[in-house]
Amino acid sequence: MLRKVGFLAVCLLFASQAFGAPLSKQKETLENFSAKAEEFKTNPAINELLADLTKLTDCLAESRVHIKNEDEKPLERNLKKAQVQIRFIDARLNEIAAREEALAAEDIANKSENAAKKLDQEARTLENKVGN
Amino acid sequence: MSLLKFTPALIASALMIACGSNPKPAELQDFEAKRVGEYAPKIAENYPALQKEFDGYYKEALKAHDDDNKNMTLYFTDLADTTFRTAVSLLNQKDFQARKASAEERTNQAGVVLEKAGQRKEFASLKGQVAEVKVKDAELAILKAKSINAAEYAPEQLAQAEATFEKAKAAFAAGDTAEAQKIAETAIAQADVALKTAQPAYDKQAKINAVDAQYKKIMADAARIPSVTSRIEQRGLFISMRDLFQGQKTTVRGDKMVAIMEMAKIINNYPDFKILIEGHTDNKGKAAKLMEISENRAQTVASTLGKEGVAVARISTAGKGGTEPIDDNSKKAGREKNQRVEIIFLRPAD
Numbered sequence: 112m113l114r115k116v117g118f119l120a121v122c123l124l125f126a127s128q129a130f131g132a133p134l135s136k137q138k139e140t141l142e143n144f145s146a147k148a149e150e151f152k153t154n155p156a157i158n159e160l161l162a163d164l165t166k167l168t169d170c171l172a173e174s175r176v177h178i179k180n181e182d183e184k185p186l187e188r189n190l191k192k193a194q195v196q197i198r199f200i201d202a203r204l205n206e207i208a209a210r211e212e213a214l215a216a217e218d219i220a221n222k223s224e225n226a227a228k229k230l231d232q233e234a235r236t237l238e239n240k241v242g243n
Numbered sequence: 244m245s246l247l248k249f250t251p252a253l254i255a256s257a258l259m260i261a262c263g264s265n266p267k268p269a270e271l272q273d274f275e276a277k278r279v280g281e282y283a284p285k286i287a288e289n290y291p292a293l294q295k296e297f298d299g300y301y302k303e304a305l306k307a308h309d310d311d312n313k314n315m316t317l318y319f320t321d322l323a324d325t326t327f328r329t330a331v332s333l334l335n336q337k338d339f340q341a342r343k344a345s346a347e348e349r350t351n352q353a354g355v356v357l358e359k360a361g362q363r364k365e366f367a368s369l370k371g372q373v374a375e376v377k378v379k380d381a382e383l384a385i386l387k388a389k390s391i392n393a394a395e396y397a398p399e400q401l402a403q404a405e406a407t408f409e410k411a412k413a414a415f416a417a418g419d420t421a422e423a424q425k426i427a428e429t430a431i432a433q434a435d436v437a438l439k440t441a442q443p444a445y446d447k448q449a450k451i452n453a454v455d456a457q458y459k460k461i462m463a464d465a466a467r468i469p470s471v472t473s474r475i476e477q478r479g480l481f482i483s484m485r486d487l488f489q490g491q492k493t494t495v496r497g498d499k500m501v502a503i504m505e506m507a508k509i510i511n512n513y514p515d516f517k518i519l520i521e522g523h524t525d526n527k528g529k530a531a532k533l534m535e536i537s538e539n540r541a542q543t544v545a546s547t548l549g550k551e552g553v554a555v556a557r558i559s560t561a562g563k564g565g566t567e568p569i570d571d572n573s574k575k576a577g578r579e580k581n582q583r584v585e586i587i588f589l590r591p592a593d
Contacts, residue, residue, distance in 0.1 A: 210335075
């Protein structure tokens with residue numbers, strides 16, 4: 112559920128950025144995206160997505176150059192690219208978290224089933240000894 | 244397989260080259276393969292908005308390619324590909340969530356099995372304890388039979404119970420508790436048979452022992468009276484009093500009254516016994532006369548005891564004359580011994 116809310120937040124972020132907006136607005140968007148990139152770095156699972164993160168940070172770096180040069184059109188394209196990349200990384204991080212949870216749950220299930228089998232066998236052995 | 248998948252793209256590229264048109268970049272060709280690949284139907288079903296979005300980028304990429312704008316072609320291809328991969332990632336998330344839910348369900352089911360198996364194990368363990376208790380009960384039943392001397396009064400039955408008990412113990416030690424319980428129950432029944440077989444003989448002997456114990460106390464009390472001897476026979480306790488009468492007289496010598504009074508006290512202390520008083524003489528004289536004398540002497544003693552508080556109903560008398568000597572009548576000392584009154588504490592009937 113939290114993951115869905117997170118993904119929706121990214122979508123809203125996506126929707127709220129005004130492309131083709133004035134330079135100041137694009138600068139603000141860039142700062143938001145940079146903050147998001149920093150947030151990604153704190154996630155332990157980001158190690159699996161280093162190439163994607165590099166692509167994002169390169170894109171943000173290029174955007175800063177465009178802001179400096181006041182190249183609005185390339186800036187807009189770069190921000191769009193960054194935004195799509197952010198949404199992708201976010202989805203991938205959620206996927207990794209879901210994978211870890213599924214694996215942990217499957218591990219617990221396997222252990223529980225093994226314990227159940229073992230206890231069932233113990234009960235059977237004891238029942239055979241004492242008779243039914 | 245992959246060669247077959249890319250064959251149309253390769254043919255298209257070859258045709259375009261042959262026709263002199265600009266070939267699509269590899270990135271765009273890769274994406275085109277993906278967007279009609281295995282994920283396409285699932286994305287269309289689950290994420291139509293994302294599908295619409297990457298299709299829009301794809302169209303822009305084609306348009307840029309048609310315009311021979313390589314940078315914009317790659318730009319839109321990248322957007323399309325990243326959006327496509329986002330959709331794939333969301334599909335994977337769903338799969339993982341389903342796997343998690345399935346695993347949690349398996350855990351729940353295993354929990355139910357665990358709980359039931361735990362209960363079954365506990366119940367079986369209790370049944371095992373019941374078997375242990377049965378084996379101990381068998382041991383107790385055997386001890387109970389032994390306590391009434393079944394080894395003497397019911398040796399065969401006791402031996403059978405003990406042998407069965409040993410088998411029950413062995414089965415329990417081997418972990419076969421069901422068999423142990425069954426055998427132990429047989430041992431209990433056999434020990435019970437031994438007990439019931441031994442009980443009457445034991446009770447009889449116990450009664451005899453109790454009477455003998457009282458006889459010993461009476462003997463100790465009587466030993467304090469002069470000229471009195473005592474012995475235990477099958478009929479009962481015999482207390483023999485001598486020198487009560489002078490010559491062939493039937494009245495008690497004055498100095499011997501005290502002895503009879505002492506005897507009366509002892510008899511009164513043991514009110515459960517019937518008392519038989521027998522008079523005896525030596526063999527000097529006619530048998531009929533001796534019989535009469537002995538009868539009179541017994542009655543005299545009985546009468547004196549009655550006066551000393553002994554219940555008349557307890558007392559019976561008999562004269563034996565000289566028919567039951569206890570010593571040699573040819574000698575004076577023997578004849579003196581044979582002149583006697585015997586007070587018999589009769590053994591109670593069964």
